[in-house]
Amino acid sequence: MLHMLQKPLEAQKPSRRTFLKMSAGAVGGLVIAMNLPRAAKAAAGSSEFAQPFVHIRPDNTVIVLSKHLDKGQGTATGLTTLVADELDASYEQVAVEFAPSNPQVYANTLFGVQGTGGSTAMANSFIQYRQAGAAAKAMIVAAAAQKWGVPAGEITVSNGVVSHPSGNSASLGELAGLAAEQDVPAEPVLKTPDKWVYIGKSFPRLDVRNKTIGAPNTYTMDFQRDDLLVATVARAPRFGGEVKSFDASEAKKMPGVVSVFQIPHGIAVVAKSTWPAIKGRELLEIEWDDSEAETRSSDAMFAELKDMTAKPGLKVREDGDVDAALEASARVLEADYEFPFLAHGAMEPLDAAIQFDGDTAELWLGSQLQTVDHNVAATILGIGFEKVKINTLWAGGSFGRRAQADSHPVAEVAFLAKAMQAAGMDPAPVKIVWTREDDMAGGYYRPMSAHKVKVGLDENNSVTGFKYNIAAKSIIKGTPFEAMLMKDGVDHNMTEGAHDTTYALGVMNMDQTLQETKVPVLWWRSVGHTHTAYVMETMIDRIAKETGKDPVALRLELMKDDPRKANVLKLAAEKAGWDTPAPEGRHRGVAVHKSFGSYVAEVAEISFREDGTIKVEKVTAAVDCGTPINPDNIRAQVEGGIGYGLGAILRNQVTLVDGVVEETNFDTYEPLRISDMPEIDVHIVASNEAPTGIGEPGTPPIGPAIANAIAAAKGEWVTTLPLTKAGLV
Amino acid sequence: MSVTLKINGETRTLNADPDSPLLWAIRDELGMTGTKFGCGIASCGACTVHWDGVPIRSCQTMVGDVDGAEITTIEGVNGKAAKAIQAAWNELDVPQCGYCQSGQIMAATALLSETPKPSDEDIDAAMDGNVCRCATYARIRKAIHVAADKMEG
Ligand code: FES
Ligand code: FES
Numbered sequence: 001m002l003h004m005l006q007k008p009l010e011a012q013k014p015s016r017r018t019f020l021k022m023s024a025g026a027v028g029g030l031v032i033a034m035n036l037p038r039a040a041k042a043a044a045g046s047s048e049f050a051q052p053f054v055h056i057r058p059d060n061t062v063i064v065l066s067k068h069l070d071k072g073q074g075t076a077t078g079l080t081t082l083v084a085d086e087l088d089a090s091y092e093q094v095a096v097e098f099a100p101s102n103p104q105v106y107a108n109t110l111f112g113v114q115g116t117g118g119s120t121a122m123a124n125s126f127i128q129y130r131q132a133g134a135a136a137k138a139m140i141v142a143a144a145a146q147k148w149g150v151p152a153g154e155i156t157v158s159n160g161v162v163s164h165p166s167g168n169s170a171s172l173g174e175l176a177g178l179a180a181e182q183d184v185p186a187e188p189v190l191k192t193p194d195k196w197v198y199i200g201k202s203f204p205r206l207d208v209r210n211k212t213i214g215a216p217n218t219y220t221m222d223f224q225r226d227d228l229l230v231a232t233v234a235r236a237p238r239f240g241g242e243v244k245s246f247d248a249s250e251a252k253k254m255p256g257v258v259s260v261f262q263i264p265h266g267i268a269v270v271a272k273s274t275w276p277a278i279k280g281r282e283l284l285e286i287e288w289d290d291s292e293a294e295t296r297s298s299d300a301m302f303a304e305l306k307d308m309t310a311k312p313g314l315k316v317r318e319d320g321d322v323d324a325a326l327e328a329s330a331r332v333l334e335a336d337y338e339f340p341f342l343a344h345g346a347m348e349p350l351d352a353a354i355q356f357d358g359d360t361a362e363l364w365l366g367s368q369l370q371t372v373d374h375n376v377a378a379t380i381l382g383i384g385f386e387k388v389k390i391n392t393l394w395a396g397g398s399f400g401r402r403a404q405a406d407s408h409p410v411a412e413v414a415f416l417a418k419a420m421q422a423a424g425m426d427p428a429p430v431k432i433v434w435t436r437e438d439d440m441a442g443g444y445y446r447p448m449s450a451h452k453v454k455v456g457l458d459e460n461n462s463v464t465g466f467k468y469n470i471a472a473k474s475i476i477k478g479t480p481f482e483a484m485l486m487k488d489g490v491d492h493n494m495t496e497g498a499h500d501t502t503y504a505l506g507v508m509n510m511d512q513t514l515q516e517t518k519v520p521v522l523w524w525r526s527v528g529h530t531h532t533a534y535v536m537e538t539m540i541d542r543i544a545k546e547t548g549k550d551p552v553a554l555r556l557e558l559m560k561d562d563p564r565k566a567n568v569l570k571l572a573a574e575k576a577g578w579d580t581p582a583p584e585g586r587h588r589g590v591a592v593h594k595s596f597g598s599y600v601a602e603v604a605e606i607s608f609r610e611d612g613t614i615k616v617e618k619v620t621a622a623v624d625c626g627t628p629i630n631p632d633n634i635r636a637q638v639e640g641g642i643g644y645g646l647g648a649i650l651r652n653q654v655t656l657v658d659g660v661v662e663e664t665n666f667d668t669y670e671p672l673r674i675s676d677m678p679e680i681d682v683h684i685v686a687s688n689e690a691p692t693g694i695g696e697p698g699t700p701p702i703g704p705a706i707a708n709a710i711a712a713a714k715g716e717w718v719t720t721l722p723l724t725k726a727g728l729v
Numbered sequence: 730m731s732v733t734l735k736i737n738g739e740t741r742t743l744n745a746d747p748d749s750p751l752l753w754a755i756r757d758e759l760g761m762t763g764t765k766f767g768c769g770i771a772s773c774g775a776c777t778v779h780w781d782g783v784p785i786r787s788c789q790t791m792v793g794d795v796d797g798a799e800i801t802t803i804e805g806v807n808g809k810a811a812k813a814i815q816a817a818w819n820e821l822d823v824p825q826c827g828y829c830q831s832g833q834i835m836a837a838t839a840l841l842s843e844t845p846k847p848s849d850e851d852i853d854a855a856m857d858g859n860v861c862r863c864a865t866y867a868r869i870r871k872a873i874h875v876a877a878d879k880m881e882g
Pocket of ligand 2: 396824827829830860861863865
């Protein structure tokens with residue numbers, strides 16, 4: 001955890017510098033984007049084609065190397081689709097593997113380091129992976145031309161078969177060795193969209209079969225070796241707490257427990273298997289030092305946030321004198337919002353495995369920021385970057401949780417492996433398993449936040465001014481990302497989706513105040529949009545009601561030069577039958593929001609049960625994420641994004657009492673269940689624009705769409721989440 | 730103490746502590762990792778296995794209680810209902826991260842074995858204990874209906 005890593009971070013200074021150097025290398029990353037990294041052509045006699053993103057084996061399998069983690073978003077399949085399309089491989093012959101950690105080759109071209117997040121996987125790879133496929137195809141064709149003594153221009157490739165009108169034909173695998181010896185084209189020519197065979201056509205996901213038979217070696221949790229040790233870590237119950245003293249004698253007596261070590265994050269119990277590691281930890285006697293810890297309750301932290309929003313803060317946006325605009329208005333609408341801490345609650349709790357022999361280290365984990373994980377491991381172990389190998393495994397969800405600036409799960413396994421080595425233990429692999437309680441009470445939450453909004457309206461019902469003060473802890477401040485992502489001390493991640501709105505709202509000013517707390521916070525599926533979309537889209541609905549306008553019509557009127565947003569809004573409204581009354585007993589609400597380059601509009605239809613609680617019956621969504629690479633996967637991501645947001649809006653919050661987390665498992669942090677899931681109808685806009693994000697954009701509109709549906713029935717907007725607090729769930 | 734049980738048709742002996750959860754014996758001792766750990770408190774269903782065909786939470790079933798039992802895990806689940814469920818799951822691309830899906834498939838298979846033509850209410854009742862944080866619920870529901878049709882056909 002960040003707060004616990006203060007000491008180790010001191011020791012990690014070189015890591016920080018290396019990281020920044022790599023970040024500065026972002027420019028290099030961009031160069032990579034334009035010029036496909038490529039292996040030198042192979043020497044004669046090799047039978048395999050091995051370029052950085054594509055391997056073609058003599059057995060005719062085509063392996064695509066995914067530089068991105070796939071944590072459920074279909075990324076690995078998406079990247080494979082791009083290569084397979086340009087290469088004209090058959091669906092049956094392609095497979096995907098995760099690429100090694102190597103920022104020179106596999107950087108996210110938008111980050112400059114290797115990593116997945118911000119719904120950028122397709123956006124940053126769309127050209128790169130197609131170029132990789134096109135280059136491979138050109139080399140295959142050149143090989144066939146050489147072998148058959150015919151002009152390359154007469155050769156065609158279709159569904160994995162290379163052929164010439166003379167009757168010659170071969171598989172990709174048969175030509176792989178000879179193809180590897182060909183010159184790598186500097187500027188591979190890409191297909192025009194009319195020639196695409198897979199892009200836009202719902203290529204079935206490559207990971208589904210394994211995930212329906214319980215295949216081994218899929219997730220980190222399943223990592224096995226004969227000599228594998230399993231560890232749990234007792235971490236401070238309060239964020240920022242430290243071990244004062246501990247007694248492990250009883251824990252060590254537990255059968256199966258091998259040893260106990262103190263690491264900067266707490267006390268690690270190492271055992272032969274998982275259960276003794278879990279039970280052995282319960283026998284530890286630990287005295288904690290809470291002198292530096294967060295000991296407040298979340299109520300007190302909310303009170304502080306509310307005070308912060310009542311005062312001026314850092315200027316995020318300043319159109320002019322908003323106070324004067326409000327003063328001169330005929331009416332002013334005011335609202336205060338509160339959003340709680342949220343846990344990610346990915347289905348696979350956190351975990352990571354390592355093997356360290358004193359000189360080299362190998363790690364296995366669902367690595368979301370490979371370069372950061374790699375650096376942190378190398379630095380803690382005191383070995384060179386090249387001495388560390390990261391094996392990326394499929395992740396059982398993340399929603400942001402596996403992308404930490406401090407790589408704390410990796411730091412823990414590295415410190416533990418180092419301690420085991422120092423104690424003279426054999427260099428056995430060791431896996432740290434987080435229980436659900438560890439994961440949920442372990443912090444790195446979506447920040448809690450308070451928002452104060454004032455909107456001015458004149459006699460003609462025009463918006464004159466919009467004053468928006470927000471207070472929360474910054475996700476970025478104090479991390480190595482600060483230099484890249486913060487400007488003049490302002491965290492724009494926190495206000496994305498508000499300060500950059502395309503609604504014309506008169507004089508719009510936005511201030512932010514950053515809360516200081518030891519509770520670590522992190523991006524949670526859609527980051528700042530999780531709260532800004534809710535505030536903006538419910539306020540717009542209030543303005544509609546106040547001015548007697550239709551919510552869809554008002555949005556279209558206020559939106560300036562935003563045709564794609566207008567388009568999804570109109571499409572969702574049309575498909576939901578917005579212009580016709582809702583069915584008996586149902587109420588509709590609408591919201592539209594742009595995030596991660598994509599536009600999503602959602603119309604929610606709700607009903608009320610006899611006890612006054614709500615049931616979300618149906619959600620109609622329209623999405624424009626540029627060129628749809630895989631429409632069925634886009635639908636899946638919008639369905640999942642809506643479900644993920646809905647669960648949180650209905651009943652999720654992490655609260656603290658005297659600094660201790662109250663909700664530690666799914667009994668108290670009640671997740672969305674199948675009986676809560678509405679019918680979801682997703683419509684995708686046809687587009688030739690560059691592809692943009694889809695993992696996150698489905699999430700932001702669902703909260704406000706539901707709040708607006710509730711208001712349509714009750715005349716009031718819920719401003720404190722989750723909805724359980726208003727007795728609606 | 731050792732416990733003998735039949736797992737996926739094979740007789741196996743477990744040397745685990747009788748008070749330890751069946752889940753960890755299956756995963757760590759028998760090396761079958763298809764059955765997942767999600768919560769450890771019977772709140773998520775990721776660890777669902779069949780005991781004589783009935784879905785149970787292996788995280789809250791102790792090794793000492795399964796002496797002589799017949800246990801089926803995702804690795805061994807078979808038969809008409811299981812095949813139809815797995816085929817429908819593939820047809821509809823149900824999984825996202827996939828971590829919950831072993832448990833979903835075990836629960837759905839048990840449902841179809843008991844109730845070959847389940848209503849939406851039957852599905853809610855049988856599947857509400859199985860959490861999917863990726864919220865693949867709409868497809869799970871649809872796939873169960875598709876599998877039911879397959880079993881009929
Ligand atoms: S792990 Fe058994 S129900 Fe969650
Ligand atoms: S598919 Fe990810 S939890 Fe269900």
